[in-house]
Amino acid sequence: MSNMSNIPNVKLHPESWKQIKKGHPWIIKDQYTSSFSKSPFLRAIEKNQKVILLNDPSHPKIKARVWDNVELQASFDINTFRNQLYSRLEDSILNRKTLFESRDNMYLVFGEADFLPGLFIQKLGSVLLIQLYTEAYKDHFKILLKYFKEILIKNFPDTHWDGVFIQQRNHDKITEIKESPWGRYKLPNELTIKEFGVNYKLLVKNFYDQGIYTDMSAIRFKLSSDIKAAKSVLNLYCYTGAFSLYALSLGVEKVTSVDLSKKYLEWLEHNLGLNPELLTENHTSVAQDVPKYLQKTEEKFDFIICDPPSFSSNGKSSSSAFSQYEKLLPLCMSRLEVGGKIALFLNTHSITKNKFQKKIEDIIKNNKLKCHIIKHLGLEQDCPRRKGFPEGDYIKGFFIQKRA
Ligand SMILES: C[S@@+](CC[C@H](N)C(=O)[O-])C[C@H]1O[C@@H](n2cnc3c(N)ncnc32)[C@H](O)[C@@H]1O
Known part of the structure; x- marks a missing residue:
């Protein structure tokens, strides 16, 4: 492909x-x-707008992704693409430079929001994980990796990197993972990383279940002053305990973590062991179904985190988090001290923030709960959102305070 004329023109649906x-x-x-051809790039023109698309014929649903909106007269060739790839990678990484000191756990590239559609890159300690949700980069992958390494070495000359994992997410079904070590290093299964001064065990090759939710990291930080102000914190659906350990590190005197999974609670305990400075006597793990726990416990808390999976099962029945809040929110409120706060989350792009807010407001009204929404919580910092792209806005949270 040497110039624009080699890129096939396609028609797009209105x-x-x-x-x-x-x-x-x-x-x-x-x-x-x-009727799209198999060419790696496509061009579409309507009136005075022209777009360059990355073609992805093998994807079952997303057939192409917009790479660039260009001037009608502008030329586009492989060099344009490569220059853009380099500068978008570098911009993404440099935009996050200030976060490097506080976190080992962060996104360096967040796909569509960084104008690198379908490409996500995480920094997990000294290991880098590239996740590709499209095959559109296949022909450019060597150059992508070369640029990425160059940019890191140029901008972080003193940082030691152990290697890169490359994970092709085959439309969320089968995932293969490849290693691209720097030097002779063999990538480990297990890794300890630091987030805001706290150590966590990660299983880096467990791509769906690595042990920490990187996209929640900025939210943890945002809640830090409210968590710190609490005497007691209840972490519901706690997973491996990131919010709990963070609360302990901020000096909270009583932290209770609830999860149905014994495996995750053991992982949480292991994480506690990686942080000998934390006061583990201030922490309690409870292996139970969250609604059951809330019905049974008589304790009250100053701060509750409620981050259920989109679909949850207690072994007998399953329900969506969205509808479960009808029961969960009144239960949480009953366990909250007056003046206390709840951060509750919904993990799906298919329900808008407004719809979720309306639901929460209806629940508050119908149950005559004495509380109000203080603010909205969502993806931010290293996980930016892109206007007009709801699929990329998948974490919705509300911060609620109880009144007398
Ligand atoms: C989305 S993760 C929570 C992530 C966590 N907030 C974090 O940032 O690390 C959901 C967790 O809910 C747990 N879970 C699912 N159903 C449950 C239930 N009915 N009761 C308690 N925990 C449950 C899962 O084992 C999983 O650890």
Whole structure:
């Protein structure tokens, strides 16, 4: 591909154009995409707008992603693409430079929001994890890796990197993982990383279940002053305990962690062991179904974190977190001290923030709960959101305070 004329022109559905104009970068499968060629880049023109697309013929749903909105007369060739790839990678990494000191656990590239559609890169300690949700980078992968390494070495000359994992997320079904060590280093299964001064064990090769939610890290930080002000913290659906250990590190005197999974609670205990300075006598683990725990306990707390999985099962029945809040929120409120705060989350892009807010307000009203929403919580810092792209806005949270 030497110039623009080698890139095939394609027609897009009017709905695709409508979405592109709003900022949405995906071309979803429709009658128009079935006539796309297999060329790595596509070009679409409507009136005075021209877009360059990364083609992804093998993807079952997202057939192409917008790479660039260009001037009608502008040329685009492989060098343009490579220059853009380099500068977008570098911008993404440099935008996060200030976070490097406080966290081993962060995103360096967050896909569509960094104008690198389908490409996510995490820094987990000295290990880097590249996740590809599209095959569109296949032909450019060597150069992508070369640029990425160059940028890191140029901007962080004193940092030691052990290696890169590359994970092709085959449309969320099968995932293969490859290693690209720097030097002779063999990537470990297990790794200890630091987030805000606290150590956590990660199983880096366990790609769906690595032991920490990197996208919640900025939210943990945002809540730090409220957590610190609490005497007691209840961490519901605690997983491996990131919020609990963070609360202990901030000096909270009583931290209770509840999760159905004994495996995750053992992992939490292991994490506690990695942090001998934390006062473990201030911590209690409870292996139980959250609603059952809330019904049974008589304790009250100053701060509750409630981060259920989108779909939860107690072994007998399963329900969505969205509908479960009808029961969960009144239960949480009954365990909260007056003046206390709850951070509650919903982990799905398919329910908008407004719909979730309306639900929470209805629950508050219908149950005559004495509380109000203080603020919204969502993806931020290293996990930015992109206007017009709801799929990338998948964490919705509300911060609620109880009144007398
Ligand atoms: C989304 S993760 C929570 C992540 C955590 N807030 C963090 O930032 O590390 C959900 C957790 O809920 C647990 N879980 C699922 N259903 C449950 C239930 N009914 N009761 C208690 N825990 C449950 C899972 O074992 C998992 O650890």
